[in-house]
Amino acid sequence: MSPRAACRLETVGFAEVYDYVPGKVDWLAHNLPIEGENADVPKAGRVARNDVARCALTDRVGEVRERIARSPYRFALVTTPGGVLLGRLRRSALDCDPNLSAEEVMESGPSTVRPDTPAAELAKRLADRELRWAIVTNPEGRLVGVASREDLERA
Amino acid sequence: MPTGIALDGLQKLIAGGAQLVEVLPEGEYVEAHLPAAINIPLKQLTVQTAGVLDRERPVVVYCWDSL
Numbered sequence: 001m002s003p004r005a006a007c008r009l010e011t012v013g014f015a016e017v018y019d020y021v022p023g024k025v026d027w028l029a030h031n032l033p034i035e036g037e038n039a040d041v042p043k044a045g046r047v048a049r050n051d052v053a054r055c056a057l058t059d060r061v062g063e064v065r066e067r068i069a070r071s072p073y074r075f076a077l078v079t080t081p082g083g084v085l086l087g088r089l090r091r092s093a094l095d096c097d098p099n100l101s102a103e104e105v106m107e108s109g110p111s112t113v114r115p116d117t118p119a120a121e122l123a124k125r126l127a128d129r130e131l132r133w134a135i136v137t138n139p140e141g142r143l144v145g146v147a148s149r150e151d152l153e154r155a
Numbered sequence: 156m157p158t159g160i161a162l163d164g165l166q167k168l169i170a171g172g173a174q175l176v177e178v179l180p181e182g183e184y185v186e187a188h189l190p191a192a193i194n195i196p197l198k199q200l201t202v203q204t205a206g207v208l209d210r211e212r213p214v215v216v217y218c219w220d221s222l
Contacts, residue, residue: 001218005178005197006157009214012202018168020217021159024177027189027217030162036187 022139029139031115042155044122045115048136048145054079055102057086062098064089073133073146078106083142085112085135112137115144123152157216165215173213189217 006019020026028034031045053067053076064076068091078087087106096105112135113122122134126149134152136144160168169175175192177184184194195204197218208214 001197002178002216003157003159005176005195005200005216005218008197008200009176009205009208009216010157012205014205014208014210014214016213017157018160018164018173018213018215019157020161020165020215021221022161023217023220024179024187024189025220026162027165028187033190034187035190035192037185038187 025116026139028116029114031138031144042119042152043115044113044117044119044134044136044147044152045144047119047151047155048115048147049151050145052077052143052146054143055089056081057101057103057106059102060098061089061094061096061100061102061105064102065091065094065098068094076102077110077135077143077146078102079143085110085137085141085143088135110135113147114139119147119152119155122147123149123155126152160215168213168215171213173215174208176208176214176216177218178216179218183219192217 002019006017009017052073053071055064055076055078068076074091076089079085087108088110089106093105115136132149134147175189177188177192177194178197180196
């Protein structure tokens with residue numbers, strides 16, 4: 001739709017016309033502000049907290065275990081230096097050689113949700129599956145944070 | 156031919172004063188739109204309706220997604 005609109009504007013004399021190809025869904029999924037009737041509907045991206053323990057692929061399990069102990073969660077998330085989510089390390093999986101690397105024990109590709117997922121909808125999905133947290137990433141796979149069911153229900 | 160842009164390009168254009176136009180139907184615009192965007196649904200896009208835009212500034216149009 002937008003390519004046709006952009007061409008139409010050119011035909012009526014506009015010299016500098018651009019088409020934001022990924023569209024509104026991309027803007028919403030990046031947790032960016034919106035206007036309109038739904039602007040105040042709580043979303044996962046606004047509820048998510050950035051307090052989860054993070055680590056790199058090469059970090060040692062022993063160090064990660066300590067970071068998890070200091071965090072509110074039972075897991076750590078493995079990311080690239082640019083923040084792209086690669087995996088999850090559950091605390092229960094870290095009772096092993098502390099010199100192993102995160103890469104050797106992580107679960108690859110944990111499930112994630114987009115920041116524009118409505119909080120109430122996500123809270124219900126988590127409750128239905130008896131889950132406590134959802135990992136929120138943007139369309140490039142960068143970690144936004146972790147949304148707890150409790151926070152989502154309160155939002 | 157209009158230039159396709161991604162989010163980083165859009166943000167640079169907004170910072171430079173570009174005008175944003177959502178071309179989806181009015182109901183979708185009312186629910187949610189990008190900050191400061193105006194609504195000219197594609198079916199209503201004419202010389203007259205485009206007259207609200209400043210011809211001296213870049214214009215960025217968008218719809219829901221790339222499909």
